[in-house]
Every structure is written in structure tokens, then in C-alpha cells.
Amino acid sequence: MMSRLLPAVSGRVPGVPPTPAMARVVGLLAHRWFSGAFRGPLQVIRCPAPQLHVSGPAMAASQEDFAKAMNQVKLLKEDPGNEVKLKLYALYKQATEGPCNAPKPGMLDFILKAKWDAWNALGNLPKETARQNYVDLVSSLSASSCSQVTPAADKKQAESDSLVVTSEDGITTIRLNRPAKKNALTTQMYRDIMRALEAASEDSSRITVLTGSGDYYCSGNDLSNFKDIPPDKVEERAQSSAVLLRDFVDCFIDFPKPLIAVVNGPAVGISVTLLGLFDVVYASDRATFHTPFSHLGQSPEGCSSYIFPKMMGPSKAAEMLIFGKKLTAREALAQGLVTAVFPDDTFQKEVWARLKAYAKLPPNAMRIAKRLMRHQEKEKLHAVNAEESRVLAERWVSDECITAIVAFLSKKAKL
Ligand SMILES: CCCCCC/C=C/C(=O)SCCNC(=O)CCNC(=O)[C@H](O)C(C)(C)COP(=O)(O)OP(=O)(O)OC[C@H]1O[C@@H](n2cnc3c(N)ncnc32)[C@H](O)[C@@H]1OP(=O)(O)O
Numbered sequence: 335m336m337s338r339l340l341p342a343v344s345g346r347v348p349g350v351p352p353t354p355a356m357a358r359v360v361g362l363l364a365h366r367w368f369s370g371a372f373r374g375p376l377q378v379i380r381c382p383a384p385q386l387h388v389s390g391p392a393m394a395a396s397q398e399d400f401a402k403a404m405n406q407v408k409l410l411k412e413d414p415g416n417e418v419k420l421k422l423y424a425l426y427k428q429a430t431e432g433p434c435n436a437p438k439p440g441m442l443d444f445i446l447k448a449k450w451d452a453w454n455a456l457g458n459l460p461k462e463t464a465r466q467n468y469v470d471l472v473s474s475l476s477a478s479s480c481s482q483v484t485p486a487a488d489k490k491q492a493e494s495d496s497l498v499v500t501s502e503d504g505i506t507t508i509r510l511n512r513p514a515k516k517n518a519l520t521t522q523m524y525r526d527i528m529r530a531l532e533a534a535s536e537d538s539s540r541i542t543v544l545t546g547s548g549d550y551y552c553s554g555n556d557l558s559n560f561k562d563i564p565p566d567k568v569e570e571r572a573q574s575s576a577v578l579l580r581d582f583v584d585c586f587i588d589f590p591k592p593l594i595a596v597v598n599g600p601a602v603g604i605s606v607t608l609l610g611l612f613d614v615v616y617a618s619d620r621a622t623f624h625t626p627f628s629h630l631g632q633s634p635e636g637c638s639s640y641i642f643p644k645m646m647g648p649s650k651a652a653e654m655l656i657f658g659k660k661l662t663a664r665e666a667l668a669q670g671l672v673t674a675v676f677p678d679d680t681f682q683k684e685v686w687a688r689l690k691a692y693a694k695l696p697p698n699a700m701r702i703a704k705r706l707m708r709h710q711e712k713e714k715l716h717a718v719n720a721e722e723s724r725v726l727a728e729r730w731v732s733d734e735c736i737t738a739i740v741a742f743l744s745k746k747a748k749l
Pocket residue numbers: 514515516518519521524553554555556557558575576578579602603604605626627630632635742747748749
């Protein structure tokens with residue numbers, strides 16, 4: 335089935351180089367980036383057979399892994415759908431041929447055009463990263479039957495894992511579990527959350543919950559993701575991070591079951607912006623909602639540049655997304671970002687009682703209601719996500735952003 339996705343697209347036209355401005359900024363500022371080996375903790379998604387994903391610091395997939403993944407694709411039992419097939423096609427082409435230099439097919443050549451668009455959207459993503467992303471995607475497709483009840487024997491060990499996925503009482507819970515780092519999201523966690531969502535969309539649970547361990551819900555992107563980038567790889571990394579961000583947010587846009595955020599404490603950055611893509615957001619009265627993008631020289635993501643103004647009106651959205659105003663839980667409730675606020679001391683009890691009752695409702699009816707409410711906006715949201723990710727890749731190599739991140743990593747600044 336999938337082999338039909340791999341015909342060569344022939345012909346060559348000029349590629350899409352980074353803008354001269356970006357290259358200049360990178361050249362000027364690269365020396366200020368941190369160096370030294372990053373020693374990230376092991377992160378584990380726990381799920382019973384058939385797959386246990388264990389990963390440490392990101393490693394490039396070998397040619398052998400890539401070849402295995404290509405074979406695995408042919409063995410997939412279920413058709414992954416056109417969108418995924420296009421992603422696979424694009425990553426395959428990028429990994430084997432590099433950036434898309436083929437002539438753009440005519441408007442009426444629908445299939446060729448969709449394939450060309452998917453490949454071209456990968457821009458200058460390095461071949462190695464495309465290979466890794468292809469392997470990751472195939473592995474997530476093969477693992478989609480994972481995520482059931484966490485075996486009791488795993489529960490103790492899960493304390494030290496960065497992401498813990500459990501499924502019980504019709505609820506799949508994805509728990510950010512780096513309390514010592516305020517649940518900041520590492521690159522690997524983005525990938526693991528995507529896998530967990532893909533698995534949850536197909537498991538037998540009826541609703542899916544994202545929450546955090548410890549006193550924070552999430553402190554946003556782990557700013558150490560910007561560490562240890564060799565000067566000549568800064569642009570490449572910005573591009574590959576933008577692709578990861580786009581794929582990550584796409585998973586939330588497309589998630590088919592009711593998705594609930596249980597915001598147990600303060601939320602920062604991307605963990606706030608994503609809330610607009612959840613169906614319901616329950617917050618402890620201790621939670622705060624902070625999007626300090628301008629302070630960090632960055633720009634909004636998670637489709638917030640579109641959803642927040644629609645949700646709260648342009649000027650309230652501007653206070654948050656341009657000026658970085660931090661909202662209390664009650665303020666977030668008034669702006670429609672939060673569905674309900676609970677006193678912190680009864681938060682867990684009240685929220686989980688509600689969720690267990692919701693999880694008894696007929697699953698198909700819930701999915702259909704969600705689809706009806708969301709499908710008209712989907713295409714728009716994907717376009718907004720693509721644009722926000724593209725702009726962020728530019729911000730990440732800007733002087734303003736680099737200065738802010740260097741200040742945080744050298745402990746000179748915090749929010
Ligand atoms: C594929 C890429 C996609 C990227 C998408 C774009 C996303 C953008 C964003 O999310 S922007 C938001 C980024 N987040 C921040 O700027 C928060 C930075 N953190 C802080 O300002 C503070 O740590 C705090 C206000 C969250 C909490 O302050 P405090 O209560 O005083 O605790 P500590 O600062 O001592 O924190 C404990 C420990 O955690 C580390 N840490 C906290 N947050 C982050 C983070 N976001 N990145 C990396 N590390 C973080 C902090 O350094 C401390 O570590 P230490 O104990 O010193 O080793």
C-alpha cells in the first residue's frame with residue numbers, strides 16, 4: 335500500500351535558502367550560544383506490550399533504522415489516512431533527496447500537488463532529521479495500540495519518568511512528570527506527547543487528560559532545548575524545531591476525542607497557548623496563565639494568535655500575547671480560557687469525580703459532538719499553526735530571543 339507513496343518526482347528548480355538576514359544574525363550571534371554536552375534524563379512512556387519507548391538525548395536514526403521503518407510501513411495493518419501518508423512521503427523524500435527542488439505541479443494535478451506541498455513544506459530540514467522523524471512517525475503508527483492501564487509494577491519507577499501515560503476508567507491520562515524542572519517540555523517530551531496522543535486517539539478510552547505532577551502544570555518549552563547547538567547548526571535546528579512544533583500542535587488540532595486539561599498549578603508559554611485547542615480546561619485556584627513571548631523575543635504559537643483574540647477579544651488577547659500579562663485562574667475563567675476553577679485543596683477530588691462521570695458517556699456521541707464543533711475551523715487552524723511555526727523559526731535565531739535565552743540559562747533572568 336505505502337510503496338505507492340514513494341514514486342520519484344523529477345525535475346529541478348532552485349530551492350528555498352534561509353533569508354540573508356537570518357544567516358547574518360546566526361553568524362553574528364552564534365558565538366554566544368552555550369556549548370558542552372547535554373545530559374538529559376531518560377524519558378519513558380510506559381505502556382504494556384507491544385512497545386515500550388525509552389529514549390535519552392535525541393540521536394539520529396541510522397540508515398538501518400530507516401530501512402527497517404520503510405519495511406514496517408508496508409506491514410501496517412490499518413491505513414494511516416492521507417494526511418499521515420503525505421507526511422511519510424514528504425519525510426521519505428527529504429531524507430533521501432533533501433529539500434524539494436522539483437517543479438510545482440499544476441493546480442489540477444491534485445495528488446502530485448498535495449505530495450509536492452508536503453515535501454516543500456519541510457523547507458531545509460536536514461536529511462538526518464527527516465530520517466529520524468520518519469522513523470519516529472512509523473514507530474508511533476506501529477505503537478498506536480499501546481497505552482492501557484499502567485501495570486502496578488511500573489508505578490514506582492514511573493516517578494522518575496518525564497511523561498507518564500496511564501489509562502483507567504475510560505480516561506487516558508498524560509502526565510508531565512518533571513516536577514523538579516516545573517514540567518518544562520524537552521524535545522523528547524514533545525515527541526512522546528505526540529505518540530501518547532496518537533495512541534490515545536485509538537485506544538479504548540473515551541476521554542484524554544493532560545496534567546502535571548508537583549506544584550506546576552508546566553513551565554513551557556525547556557529553554558535548555560536551545561543549549562549545545564554548534565554555531566553552524568543554529569539555523570538547521572531552528573528549522574527542525576519549527577517542524578516538530580508544527581507536528582506537535584497538529585496532533586492537538588486533530589485529536590478526535592474530548593481532550594481535557596487539568597491545570598494543577600502555574601502554566602507558562604506553550605502550555606497556555608495550547609489550551610485553546612482543548613475541549614475543557616479545569617484549573618486549580620493556584621494556577622496562573624503566563625505567555626511571556628515578547629520578554630523572550632519569541633512569538634505566540636499553539637494557534638493562540640488566532641484563537642485567543644476570538645475567545646477573549648483582541649485587546650485582552652493583546653495584553654497576554656504581546657505584553658505577557660499573567661492571568662490568575664479567575665481572570666482566565668472570565669476570559670473563557672478556563673472552563674471552571676476549583677479550590678486547590680479539593681481540586682483533584684472534584685475534577686476527577688467529574689471526569690469519571692463524563693467518561694461513562696457514549697464515546698461515539700462525544701466524538702461526533704466534538705467533530706461538529708471543530709471541523710469547520712480545522713483547515714484554518716492548520717494554516718495558522720504552519721504560519722506561527724514558520725515565524726518562530728525566524729524568532730529563534732533573532733538577537734532578541736538569543737539574548738533572553740542566554741540570560742535565563744546563565745541564571746541572570748527568570749520570569
Ligand atoms: C519544539 C520546540 C517548541 C517550542 C515552542 C515554543 C514555546 C515557547 C514557550 O513555552 S515560552 C516559555 C518558556 N518558559 C519560560 O521562560 C519559563 C522559564 N522559567 C522560569 O522563569 C522559572 O523557572 C519559573 C517562573 C517557571 C519558576 O520559578 P521558581 O519557582 O523560582 O523555580 P526555579 O526557577 O528555581 O525552577 C526550578 C528548576 O526548573 C528549571 N526550569 C523551570 N522552567 C524551566 C524552563 N522553561 N526551561 C528550563 N528549565 C526550567 C529552573 O531552571 C530550575 O532548575 P535548577 O533547579 O536551577 O536546575
